[in-house]
Amino acid sequence: MKTLEEINKIREEKRKELDLRVNTKADTREKHILVCHGTGCTSSKSPKILENFRKIIEEKKIENVRVIMTGCFGLCAKGPIVIIRPEDTFYSNVTPDDCEEIIQTHIIEGKTVDRLLCKDIDGKIVNSLDELNFYKKQKRIALKNCGVINPECIDEYIAFDGYKALEKVLKSMTPDEVIDILNKSGLRGRGGAGFPTGKKWSFTKGYQADQKYVVCNADEGDPGAFMDRSILEGDPHSVLESMIIAGYTIGASKGYIYVRAEYPIAVKRFQKAIDQAREYGILGKNIFDSGFDFDVEVRLGAGAFVCGEETALLESIEGKRGQPRVKPPFPAECGLWGKPTLINNVETYANITRIILEGADWYSSIGTETSKGTKVFALGGNVNNIGLVEVPMGTTLREIVFDIGGGIPNNRSFKAAQTGGPSGGCIPSEHLDTPIDYESLKQIGSMMGSGGLIVMDDTKCMPSLAKFYLDFTVSESCGKCTPCRIGTKRMHEILEKICNGQGTLEDLDKLEKLAVNIQRGSVCGLGQSAPNPVISTLKYFRDEFVEHVVDKNCRTLECKALSKIVINKEKCKGCGLCQKNCPVNAIEGAAREIRYINQDKCIKCGTCLTKCPFHAIGN
Amino acid sequence: MEEKMITLTIDGIETKVKEGTTILEAAKVAGIDIPTLCFLKDINEVGDCRMCIVEVEGRRGFTTSCITKAEEGMIVHTQTPAVNESREVMLDLILSNHPQDCLTCVRSGNCELQNLTKKFNKTEIEFTGVRYKKAKDDLSPSIVRDPEKCILCRRCVAACKKVQKIGAIDTVNRGFESCISTVGNLSLNDVNCTNCGQCIQACPVGALYEKPTTNEVWKKLRDPETYVVVQTAPAVRVALGEEFGMPIGTNVTGKMVTALKRLGFDKVFDTNTGADFTIMEEATEFIERVNSKGTLPMITSCSPGWVKYIEMNYPELLPHLSTCKSPHQMFGALVKTYFAEKEGIDPSKIYVVSVMPCIAKKFERQREEMQNNGLYDVDNVITTRELAKMIKQANLEFTELEDSTFDNPMGEATGAAAIFGTTGGVMEAALRTAQDILTGKDLEKINFEQVRGADGIKKATVNVNGKDIKVVAASGLANAQEIMEEIKSGKADYDFVEIMACPGGCVMGGGQPIKSSKVRREVDVRSLRANALYTIDEKSTIRKSHQNPILKQIYKDYLKKPGGELAHKLLHTHYTARPKYKLEEK
């Protein structure tokens, strides 16, 4: 147990000690080697890197150097990442074998290990994180502490204003004042639908009950999205602190965080945060001597996308199949075990402490008219800088994909981006300049979603993409209501037909009719949004669908049954390399003459395409 | 407190309803019949099938009318083009995943999906595709499950898990692969199913039905070597008429007997006679237990679903269970002994068919203990529904048949026996007899109103010969569980407990005519059928089992005395603890 005074003292002392983390001119002789321990870098052996550093430092008896694990820095594509503070040197693609050289050259000799410096997309070698284009247009609020602090150390969190917002709320604010700040800040739910957070809190507060609950939705199911996981891995206390504030505000004494069991690191770090907070008396009875009690428990998901839907999540916490409930009543009135329940997602909570401390005006000055603050995106797919980005609302898609993401690799061109995962829609190049906010995305047929942002280049087939998403929905549908259970299956069957070359124009109408009725008829958000990828691809890439059903042609070669590989007579020089490499002898023609492909034999493997030195083969 | 009325507008019609009414019910008041499929009032209110969707002004998306309460000033549209299109697509999707063999389906003519298809004037399926495939389970002697016909309404699951608190079946898998199944896809025969058949009553289509055994009956009827005897349970006669379009609760005893005779049964007897024996034996056993300070409370044993339930779930309470066989088993045993002897028929040539409102009796009749000299007491059990089918197969114009009476020498029964078919009836009949035996008088008090009515648990204290006897009658296995927990924990001080597995008793048994969700929400089927039984009782000249002249005769000539040695051999049984699941580790 720590008193408030003791915690404030930790903050003061620790902040001084950690100044070098955020201040390149910090007055210190210490050096901190920060090793990213997000899931991405951990997968590429960053724990081994940390271990090696520590071993070498011990062996060489080097003083004043500490090796720290941190959360995600964001630029996962360059991982594993090591940063040395206070000088902020940024080493990318580090391997465990590089540790020796970094210690010797950087720490002992004071020189930079040039070969490990990162090359930006424009070819420029950068020394520090901030010089990267990747970071220039970002603004970190929810990710503020990610990559700065050791997420497993509560003192480091406290050093950077941790639990100060909670103190402020418990000591000087009424629940209504908290709600008022949230309302004025304009914060909206980051889970996807964008419901105003203050309103949600005030509804839940408004219902009288002997017991209420606060729930954190960390069941990030959108495949290819890892925002929430990164926050939990990099800064778990910020989420925990906001949950306690929520408990105080709505009048709940118990909280649950529902995390995917597939996120073992996040689970471990959050549990550790809970344990530490309990130890300090920040969770438990009579927090900060305010008379307010609150505790939090971790509940694990077990692999069901639908449990990201709030009522399905509640069912799952209750130990049942994660089948959504019909709304109304909403959880604010009748939630966990029938009690009023506040559910917000991880990123929403991660914003709240900053709003409390810096004020509603500060927060609402960021973003657009209707969408305030920032949004974290997991940028992936065919883009150079795969990683985690946080940008002010209103940033355009073009800025994210090209300025931050560094554009499309392999000299290909941008075809579309998908936001909102399987519930969202694809955005074609003509909408690249759309500002990212809730309303604009909805207007062009997509949605904010939780923050997955997958970029696709021109080698991607849109009917196949639609089929991919429907495949996901079909296997993740809970099976409760008719439209989602059978309707999505029928849509998937039609898309399969189209990709197999058996589709008709009538099938496109059927798809549209099914889509509309599944949207309208389904019980929950999963079903209601399941047709979105089909609707948006049909809207923006209808010609490609028509090509599939009328011309029986897939321009990308992704649909094997529909791709026809041909040799361009103008370009063929008759070298015969294609013929030599064809595994099924489908290429015919005499030596030094123009070759042609026997379509009956061709299996569309694409080998000839890669072998032709003159780019004469295509579809 | 006065109920508050609210006013709402449905399709432009101003409608006044009580507060708490659903939009679906309110629409009915406005003369609109909103289609439903998964909805089963008070049992399955989940909003899964999406047939009942409507638009409510000011609300985003469609509203599920079966579970959404009407509100003051609400403006509801039940027939917009969007609503109509979506409902039709929902129906289309369900049909696309349903076999198209209506003509040969057990539920043809009484299928809620078929009726909806008619209602929508739907003549073809737009969104065809692959159908869910899964094998039939017909290993249970009582219930057949055909998962391919299942439309995932989950009414059966609610009946099993919520109403009966059994949970033998549940939804398994996810998405398109979802289905209703047992643990490990075992047969119903190998899990905690009690064979009560409430799932069949809940099923809107042909995915659940009784194991049909009428073919064997036909075979025996055509076999000149076999002496075929039929007996009919009390609850059959007040429901059979429904299968021929007669109003619910019509007593068709006379027509039923005529029909059975026309079908060719050699003797048409009344299970009610067996019920009178049950009362004699049970009342005697009860008095014996009271006098000898035996295990109390004594619990009735005439509901085979209940018997299997207690064997699986409360084996430690089995000593409480009366050792009496159920009425039709007693009766079967007497047919193959007393009757055979008296008529000079080789008992091995006798084939006893029981017509029952119950499908658990199909299981009961083949229990090892239900035999005497290597012969089963009863050879076949068919349900009320199956009897109706046989009558139709025989081209009989049921509603036009003359009345006739049961055959003798075993065709007479009392009013006490008739009310066996409804919850509280066994208790009431037993009390009538017990009080006379204890006082040695013919008491005038006959009706025990405290144990009548719709309540799932009915408790009463009755004074018999100066002694207070605490009794309770419970129907439905969820209620049975409550009473068992009371007994187990030692909190109960009952003397006599009546349990019926089916909520409402045998009149609502799993073998009775199936009523659609709509009928069940608009008509109180239970009380109509039960009242018909009480009417039979009231009109009977003899209303106490021990006064049944046939019974007296048989005790005098053959069994000697109630609870005597022969009575024990023929009319009593024993029970064994039974595992809930037959599992093998793969």
Add this chain to the structure above:
Amino acid sequence: MGETKRCPGCTGKDPFLEELCKKYEPIKDNLIQMLNEVQEHYGYVPTKAQQALSDYLKVPMAEIYGVITFYSRFTLKPKGKYNVAVCLGTACFVKGSQKIMDRLKERLKIEAGETTKDGKFSIEETRCVGACGLAPVFTVNGEVYGKATVQKLDQVLDELGEKE
């Protein structure tokens, strides 16, 4: 309270299940938590564990079976010695993970969710293991292989196949 925490289905039979029942209160809410531990311990959810949980939590076995078959993390059969999981999340899909999955099925001659006859390999489809920066990825018993290609998969399978 001590008495109610006894697990009637497994006492004296399986120390793990007995410990598990001691750890959790006998309330239905704990079902998924307990199943997660069972899955972790055995690598699948054996029938005896289902029965023990049914007895302990007073939940019908059909309902437990319904929960197990709802969540993809729970499996009813033991996985292979090497569980190869291919990420089919969007980021990996866009980078061609389907080709890796197809190759895996072709090599092992089994479908996703199945185990080879010799019990050596099993295939799993996963949705995002969080290593999107390394897409496409597959994992073997949790160890991540990033920037995967068909050749890399072949190489890994060859190595594992020879190991014994």
